[in-house]
Amino acid sequence: xxxxxxxxxxxxxxxxxxxxxxxxxxxxxxxxxxxxxxxxxxxxxxxxxxxxxxxxxxxxxxxxxxxxxxxxxxxxxxxxxxxxxxxxxxxxxxxxxxxxxxxxxxxxxxxxxxxxxxxxxxxxxxxxxxxxxxxxxxxxxxxxxxxxxxxxxxxxxxxxxxxxxxxxxxxxxxxxxxxxxxxxxxxxxxxxxxxxxxxxxxxxxxxxxxxxxxxxxxxxxxxxxxxxxxxxxxxxxxxxxxxxxxx
Numbered sequence: 001x002x003x004x005x006x007x008x009x010x011x012x013x014x015x016x017x018x019x020x021x022x023x024x025x026x027x028x029x030x031x032x033x034x035x036x037x038x039x040x041x042x043x044x045x046x047x048x049x050x051x052x053x054x055x056x057x058x059x060x061x062x063x064x065x066x067x068x069x070x071x072x073x074x075x076x077x078x079x080x081x082x083x084x085x086x087x088x089x090x091x092x093x094x095x096x097x098x099x100x101x102x103x104x105x106x107x108x109x110x111x112x113x114x115x116x117x118x119x120x121x122x123x124x125x126x127x128x129x130x131x132x133x134x135x136x137x138x139x140x141x142x143x144x145x146x147x148x149x150x151x152x153x154x155x156x157x158x159x160x161x162x163x164x165x166x167x168x169x170x171x172x173x174x175x176x177x178x179x180x181x182x183x184x185x186x187x188x189x190x191x192x193x194x195x196x197x198x199x200x201x202x203x204x205x206x207x208x209x210x211x212x213x214x215x216x217x218x219x220x221x222x223x224x225x226x227x228x229x230x231x232x233x234x235x236x237x238x239x240x241x242x243x244x245x246x247x
Contacts, residue, residue, distance in 0.1 A: 013061035174209025
């Protein structure tokens with residue numbers, strides 16, 4: 001009996017590994033290297049059966065996984081008090097996966113933005129800051145806020161609305177609403193701003209509005225930890241020299 005082989009497509013070996021980790025509900029900090037290596041090699045074998053081009057990066061990753069596997073098979077040496085603890089052979093792989101995951105999720109924000117720019121009634125492009133005005137976004141902490149925003153955005157979908165005309169919701173509108181919310185409460189969660197939105201694109205507009213207020217040193221944005229909700233509060237003194245973004 002013949003079986004049809006159906007393979008998901010991936011951007012590269014890191015993309016495949018992240019998917020395997022997600023599907024198997026694996027802790028990325030404690031990867032069962034034997035299981036992951038087996039599934040990775042199985043995917044490569046299926047690629048060969050389908051006569052798909054096997055790129056060098058997949059071969060290199062397979063070699064890396066096998067090397068890590070062989071190191072983990074070696075008996076562990078007991079470290080003496082004055083000796084360094086033996087490094088986990090999976091460490092470099094975990095760091096690479098975390099780095100790839102971070103940039104992949106960040107790029108998803110841009111993909112969502114482009115999708116809604118093309119499909120929505122009004123273009124969000126006219127609301128996006130010029131590159132010279134976006135220099136402050138190079139701050140790595142703002143990048144973390146972007147990742148947190150994407151994590152929040154995953155829970156939102158366009159609501160089904162019949163007979164309601166789409167209103168043009170601009171970045172300055174979002175900034176004004178954030179200011180109004182802060183007059184009622186000293187601190188607000190970013191997710192609270194999204195409770196009444198109809199279109200997912202409005203969440204992006206709120207995020208841009210928040211960044212505009214950060215740039216103008218009107219608010220401070222904090223997180224308790226990575227990917228947690230964003231806590232927004234008004235600066236005690238507006239117009240300080242440094243924009244403060246805490247993580």
